[in-house]
Amino acid sequence: MSSVWLPCGNYHENYVIDQGWWQTRVIKGKMILLLAIVFIGIPLFASEYWVGVATMIGYTAMGAMGVQLLIGYTGLITLGHAAFIAVGAYTSTLLVLQFPWPQFLLDWGLAYPISILIGGLVAGIWSVLFGLPCAKVKGFYLILTTMAAQFITVDFVITQYVSQIGGRGQAFSLPPGTIKIGPWIIDSDVKSYYLMAIMLTLIVIIFANLLRSRPGRAWVAIRDNDIAAEALGINIVWYKLIAFFVAGFMGGLAGAFWVSNTAALSPEHFPWFLSLWLVGVILIGGAGSIHGAIFGSIFMVLIMELLQMAVIPISDYYPQLLINFAYLKDSIFGLAICIFLIYEPNGLAYRWWQIKNYFNLWPFSY
C-alpha cells in the first residue's frame, strides 16, 4: 500500500496505480509546480548568492542520497562516504585534464559528461571494495571499515599519489572552458545550479525506481531483518554489495558535479567531517526516505547560512563569536542531531508526511 493517505474519494483499483509515480492529478500538479520552482523560479528570481546556496543544498543532497541508501534503506551504517565523492571528483577531473580525448568528443562537449559517468562507475566499484567486509561484519564493525575507506582513500591514496599526478604537487585547477556539456560551458553559478538540478532530479528518479524494484525490496528486507531476509531466499551479501555500488555511484556523481562548482580540487575538499555531516543530514531529514535526504540538506545548509548572517551584527559587540564560529556551527550541528533524535526521531520527512496526510484527509483528519 502506498505510504500516503489519498484525499477523500480517491481509491486505488490495482497495483499499477498503487505503485504509480503520480497517483492523482493533485500530486501531478504539485510535482510540476515543484519542477517549475526548481528549474524556472529559483534561477529567475533568486539572487546569485541564493542560487549558490541552492547549489550547495543540491550537492549535499546528492551526497546524502548514497548515505540514505546505505543507512536508511539497507541498514548499513557508513562513516566514509566522502571517500566515494572524492573518487568521483578525482576521476572526472583527471579524465578531463589528462585523458587524450578524440577531438570530436571535445568539440561536441562530451568529455565532461562522459567523465561524470565514469567517475560514478569508478566510485561505485571503489565503494564495493570497502563494502566487501559487510559479508562478514555488521553494526559497529562495519562502521569502522567504512571509516577506513575515508582514511585509506582520501588521506593516503588521493593525498599521497593521485593528487600528485601531473607533477605540479598542487591542487588541480581546471582551466576556464574545460567544463563543458555540449555547447554549454559551465562558468557561472546559475549554470552550475542547473547542472545540479538536472543531476539531482535524475538521481532521485533512478533511486526511487530502484526502490520499487527487486533490489529495493531486498534492501528494505535486509534492513528490517537480515536473517529473515536470508531465510526468504534473498542473497544478502549480493544485495548489500549492490547497495554499496549504487551508493558509491551516486557519491561519485556528486563529486564529479562538485568540480563544476569550484573548477579546482584538492584532498582538503573531502574531509572526514563531510562523511559525518552527511550522516547528520539524513538523521535530521529522516532515515529511510528520499525526501529525508533533501529535507535534511535544506535544513542543514540553510540553518548554517542563516546562522552566519545572524553572527555579523552580533560580532561587533562580541568578536569572540567570529573566532569560534566553526565551533559554534559544529555545536549547532550536534545539538540539532540531539534535538531531532529526542523529539523527532523519524526526521523532517515524517513531519512532512504528517502534514501531507492532514491536508489529504481534511476536513476529516482523525
Next chain:
Amino acid sequence: MKRSIFQGFFVSLLAVVFAFGFSTSAAAEQIKIGGIMDTTGATSDVGKDYAIGMAEAYKYINENGGVNGKKIKYIWFDYGYRIPEAITKYRLLKRLGCVAIMGWGTGDTEALSPTINKDKIPYISASYSAHLTNPKKSRYNLFFSSDYSTNARACITAWFDKKWPEKPDYGKRAPRFACSYHFAHPYCSAPIKAIKDHARLLGFEVGPDVNVSLFALDTKSQIMALKKFKPDLVWHGNTTMSVSATLRDAYALELGADHIINNWGFDENLPRLAGEAAEGVMGATPCAFYGQNYKNMDKVVETAKKYNPGVPQNKRLIRTIQAWGDALITWEALKRADKAGDLSGHGIMVNGFETMRNFDIGLGASPISFTSTDHRATTGCLVQEWKNGKFQEVERVDIKKRWPDKWEKEWFGW
C-alpha cells in the same frame, strides 16, 4: 503567561538579529572588505594569531582615517580549513558587497582562485606560493610577502654566503644539501623545484628528500635516512610543530647539519618547542617578528594591547605582523583606487595594487611592487637566525639584484 513573554522576547530578538543580518544596505561611505580565516581548523595554530592581527589592523585603519575618510567594514568568518565552507563564505561575502577579500591558506586560495578571477575580486591571502604570482594565470591573487620560492632561494643564498665559509670543509668539497617536508602538501612542495634549482646553481650536491608529515611528532627514521647522506644544510618546508620535532630529533641523533626553514615553520614558538636544538637555525621572514624594533611596529603592538588585552604579549607571533602586511597593502590600494574614483575589484587591482612601486610598509618587510604582468611583491626577503636567545638578522637577500636575468626570464611563476 511567563511562557508567552519568553516566546515573545525570543521571537523579537530573532527578528532583530535576522533583520540586521539580512540587511545588505551599506551605511554611507563604507567600504566592505571580507575575510576568510582559520581560527579553529587544521592550521589554527598559526591562523588564529593571523586572524586576530587582521581584525586589529582594520580597526587601526579606521581609527586613522579609513580610506580617504570612508570607513572600512571588515566582515570575516572562520572556515575551519574546510574548503566547502570557504566557498559558501566567499559567496556570502560577495553578496554582502565586499570589494576585496583577505584570505588564508593554500586550501581556500587554490579552491577560490578560478572563481575570484572570474568575479574580479582581489584575494589577498597568506598562501605565498609562487604559482600565484603570474597574473596571466591568477590575476586577482596577491600577497605582500616574498613567495615561498624566493624565500627558499634567499635562505640557501644567505647560508652559502655567511655560514659555509666558516665550515672546515669550505673550499675542499661541494656543500651537501637535502630537503625535509611533507611531499603531498601543496604548501610544503611548492618551492622544492626552485630550491633545488638554486642549490645546483650555487654548486651544492643535492641529496634525496625525506618525507615528514605536517603532523609528525617523531622523525627519527627520517633523520637516520638523512645521516647516510651527511648533509651540511637541510631545508625544512613544514610548519612550526613538525619542524620543531625534526630539529629535536636531528639534535638528539647528532645529524650535524645546519637548518634553514620556510616562513610558516619559523616563528616565536619554534625555540619554545625545539629548545636548544633551535640554536643557530635560520629562516625566511617576510617581515619582522612581533615586537622587533622596526618602523610601524609600535602601532601594531599598541593596537594589539588596546583591542586584545586578554591575549598576553609574549604569546603574540609574527603571524600578526604578516596579517598587518596584507592589510596595509590593501589599505594603500583602496586609497589609490578611491582617488581614481573606481572602488570595484578591477579598479582596486588596476588603480591600486598594480600602481605600487617599492611601497614601504615598514615592519621589516621588503619594499612592495606589483605590475599588471608580475605579482611577485618583493625581490627578496630578510633571513634571520635564532641565536643566543633571540632572533637576529643574518642578511637581507635581494634575489633580483644578484641574478637579474634569471629573475626576469626564468624564475617567474614557480
